[in-house]
Amino acid sequence: MDDPVIELSNVSFSYDGVPVVQNASFTVARNEFLAIIGPNGGGKSTLVKLVLGLLKPDAGRIRVLGKPPKKVSHCFGYVPQDVSINRSFPISVLDVVLMGRLRRHKGVRIRQQDYEAAAHFLDLLGVAQYKDRRIDDLSGGQRERVFIARALTTDPDILILDEPTASVDTAGRTELYSLLRELNRTKTIIVVSHDLMVMSSYVTAVACVNQQVYYHGKNEITDEMIDMGYQCPVELIAHGQPHRILKTHEEGP
Amino acid sequence: MIEALQFEFMRNALYAGLFASLICGIIGTFVVVNRMVFLTGGIAHAAYGGIGAALFFGIPYIYGTMGFSLVAALIMTAVTLRVPHRSDTFIGVLWAVGMALGVILVDLTPGYNVDLMSYLFGSILAVPESDIWWMLALGAVTLALTLYFYRDLIAISYDMEFAQLQGVRVNFLYFLFMAMVAVAIVLIIRVVGLLLVIALLSIPPYIAEKYARSLGVMMIFAVALSAVFNVAGLWMAYRFDLSSGAAIILVAAAGFFLSLFIDTIINVRHKKQRSKI
Numbered sequence: 169m170d171d172p173v174i175e176l177s178n179v180s181f182s183y184d185g186v187p188v189v190q191n192a193s194f195t196v197a198r199n200e201f202l203a204i205i206g207p208n209g210g211g212k213s214t215l216v217k218l219v220l221g222l223l224k225p226d227a228g229r230i231r232v233l234g235k236p237p238k239k240v241s242h243c244f245g246y247v248p249q250d251v252s253i254n255r256s257f258p259i260s261v262l263d264v265v266l267m268g269r270l271r272r273h274k275g276v277r278i279r280q281q282d283y284e285a286a287a288h289f290l291d292l293l294g295v296a297q298y299k300d301r302r303i304d305d306l307s308g309g310q311r312e313r314v315f316i317a318r319a320l321t322t323d324p325d326i327l328i329l330d331e332p333t334a335s336v337d338t339a340g341r342t343e344l345y346s347l348l349r350e351l352n353r354t355k356t357i358i359v360v361s362h363d364l365m366v367m368s369s370y371v372t373a374v375a376c377v378n379q380q381v382y383y384h385g386k387n388e389i390t391d392e393m394i395d396m397g398y399q400c401p402v403e404l405i406a407h408g409q410p411h412r413i414l415k416t417h418e419e420g421p
Numbered sequence: 422m423i424e425a426l427q428f429e430f431m432r433n434a435l436y437a438g439l440f441a442s443l444i445c446g447i448i449g450t451f452v453v454v455n456r457m458v459f460l461t462g463g464i465a466h467a468a469y470g471g472i473g474a475a476l477f478f479g480i481p482y483i484y485g486t487m488g489f490s491l492v493a494a495l496i497m498t499a500v501t502l503r504v505p506h507r508s509d510t511f512i513g514v515l516w517a518v519g520m521a522l523g524v525i526l527v528d529l530t531p532g533y534n535v536d537l538m539s540y541l542f543g544s545i546l547a548v549p550e551s552d553i554w555w556m557l558a559l560g561a562v563t564l565a566l567t568l569y570f571y572r573d574l575i576a577i578s579y580d581m582e583f584a585q586l587q588g589v590r591v592n593f594l595y596f597l598f599m600a601m602v603a604v605a606i607v608l609i610i611r612v613v614g615l616l617l618v619i620a621l622l623s624i625p626p627y628i629a630e631k632y633a634r635s636l637g638v639m640m641i642f643a644v645a646l647s648a649v650f651n652v653a654g655l656w657m658a659y660r661f662d663l664s665s666g667a668a669i670i671l672v673a674a675a676g677f678f679l680s681l682f683i684d685t686i687i688n689v690r691h692k693k694q695r696s697k698i
Contacts, residue, residue: 222582241586248582257454257579258633267576270587276571276637302634322587 171198173326173356174219176381179228181211181218187379188214192228194375194383201352201370204360206377212360213249215377216330219358220244232326242271245324247315249331249360255304261314262299265290268321289317292347308335316344320351327351328358345370425659430546434665437548437612438651440556444563444605445621446629446644450636451598453626454578460497461622463512464599465606465615467493467519469540473526486607493519494603498596542666543614545655552612559608563601567640570594575636614666621647624673628680650676 174196181189188211196202204212217223218230221237232240245268262283269282290296293313298306303314312335319327327348333341348357349370376382425431452461468490475485493515501508524537567574576584577591585591609618625646626639633639654669 217582220582220586222585241588244586246583246586248580254454254579256630258630258635258639259575259579260634263575263635264579266572267580267583267587270572270576270584270589276568300634318583 172196173198173200173233175229175231176219177229179218179225179230181214181223181225183214189218189225189377189381190379192377192381194381196356196358196373198356199352199354200356200372201348202356202358202373202375203371204358204375204377205362210378212377213330215375215381216328216358216360220246220328242322243325245319245322245327245355247312247319247327247329247332249334257304259303260299261290261295261301261303261306262286264303264314265299265318265321268318271322285321285323286317289320290314292320293317309337309340312336313344324355326356326358330360331362332359333361425656430548431655431659433548433550433553434545434655435652436553437545437556438655438669439648440553440560441609441613441617441621442625442647442651443560443644444556444609445618446625446647447563447567447640448602448605449622449626449647450629450640450643451574451578452602452622453630454636454639457602458619458623459509460501460512460599461602461606462619463497463516463519464490464494464603465610465618466516468603468607468610469523469615470519470526471523471607472540473523473530476530477526482611483607486610487604489519490603490607491600494599495596498599502592502595539614540610541615542664543610543612543617545613545617545665545669546658548612552608555608556612559605563605566597566601570597571637574598578636613669617666617670620670620673621650624677625650628676631680631684646676647673 172195176195177193179189179192180187192215204215206212214223218225219232219237221230221232221241230237233243265286266278266282268289269285287296287299290299293316295306295310295313295317298310298314303311306314312332316329316332319329329348333344336344348359351357352370374384376384426435452458468486470493471486471489472482474480474489475482478485497508497512497515500511504511573584573589573594576587576589577594581591606618613621625643628646629639629642633642650673651669654672655665657663657672658665658668
């Protein structure tokens with residue numbers, strides 16, 4: 169594939185001897201919009217953390233922009249799955265977003281350019297009016313937006329979102345995905361999500377993850393229907409093209 | 422209280438209490454938001470092994486306890502980072518082993534009879550001036566490190582994975598911070614006793630956490646509360662002739678339960694208002 173951003177070859181990972189990801193190999197091209205789907209506990213979040221370099225694979229090789237993930241961690245904007253971590257933690261919305269500028273400064277004082285970057289993305293996500301509130305005073309959907317703003321503030325090449333719409337209402341989802349489509353012009357985007365039907369028109373690749381990873385590139389999803397069979401029991405309907413079908417998964421190598 | 426301050430030991434006790442408040446308010450803020458009160462208790466108790474070791478091997482007290490608690494802190498931190506869901510067990514084990522080792526080593530040292538009570542409650546009314554200077558220095562170092570690493574410490578406390586992606590040296594900072602806790606505990610225990618250290622590390626930051634909008638505000642609030650508890654406790658100890666360490670702890674505990682009580686009232690009111698709408 170030309171200009172690969174992320175390459176995995178034969179990557180395996182297990183927690184306490186229980187295999188979570190087995191022998192995963194795929195390549196993500198620049199400016200791809202990849203959706204990762206699959207059953208709960210199938211290893212979606214683990215796969216994402218492997219790509220981010222937060223977890224080390226037991227076997228296999230991961231390259232991001234041609235380098236080990238840890239060497240390029242500044243290229244990632246990451247929105248974790250759980251945005252309700254540390255609920256009682258006393259921190260303002262603005263301070264959460266400023267974490268995205270950690271690489272650039274030390275100390276207590278906020279630099280003007282960091283403040284402006286944070287304010288810009290809070291505004292883009294429509295949560296600028298909450299910037300001085302404590303983060304746990306916000307609703308789940310608002311917190312999600314703050315975390316996306318934080319990820320964008322790092323000015324990433326690759327934006328990775330782990331179930332970003334879990335606590336967002338339907339109108340919010342559509343809005344969020346059209347924002348992601350905008351961002352996709354310049355950034356590679358990976359979204360772990362169950363909402364394939366909302367984003368089916370933007371997605372350029374789908375990875376079905378259930379220990380094994382089944383990667384479906386561009387032409388498969390545009391022409392065929394998204395139905396994962398028993399490996400990924402997800403039923404989806406796409407606008408306009410109600411019956412596209414993905415190629416069935418071949419048995420693992 | 423004012424007339425009490427004409428005694429040098431009372432002035433020293435006041436200074437010691439205020440510096441302990443400064444250090445415990447800052448460090449305790451991180452301890453509380455990172456849910457490390459148990460870990461801190463473990464280090465503080467295991468440090469007693471250092472007292473035994475210092476007596477038994479005839480080395481100065483400060484090296485024995487400092488070395489022992491630093492090692493205990495490093496082991497406990499390593500376990501916490503490696504196997505988070507099992508760390509409480511390991512901390513419990515080290516906690517007990519450290520203390521038992523201390524007691525046995527004291528037993529084995531001929532002619533010594535260390536008063537365990539003074540380790541638990543300290544002797545704030547008999548603080549030598551040199552210890553005050555030590556605490557002042559420690560307070561300054563703690564403050565400087567906290568100011569320099571302020572944003573990194575927020576990030577690793579709030580969201581360690583994101584901090585890691587931002588290139589924060591998570592493990593280095595974690596160990597640095599735990600070393601700071603260990604050093605602070607050893608120095609402050611000598612002055613105010615183990616139990617007061619744990620009380621000051623946990624109670625004021627806990628109360629402050631609920632009302633603060635940032636970690637910095639929480640620290641300032643915790644330091645101030647801690648100072649109030651110290652002064653009030655010392656006054657009561659002087660006025661009613663009580664053990665000073667225990668008096669300060671009970672004043673802090675009163676503040677703790679008062680804050681819980683106020684929270685309950687506020688919650689009930691909120692619910693009532695909501696049900697009216």
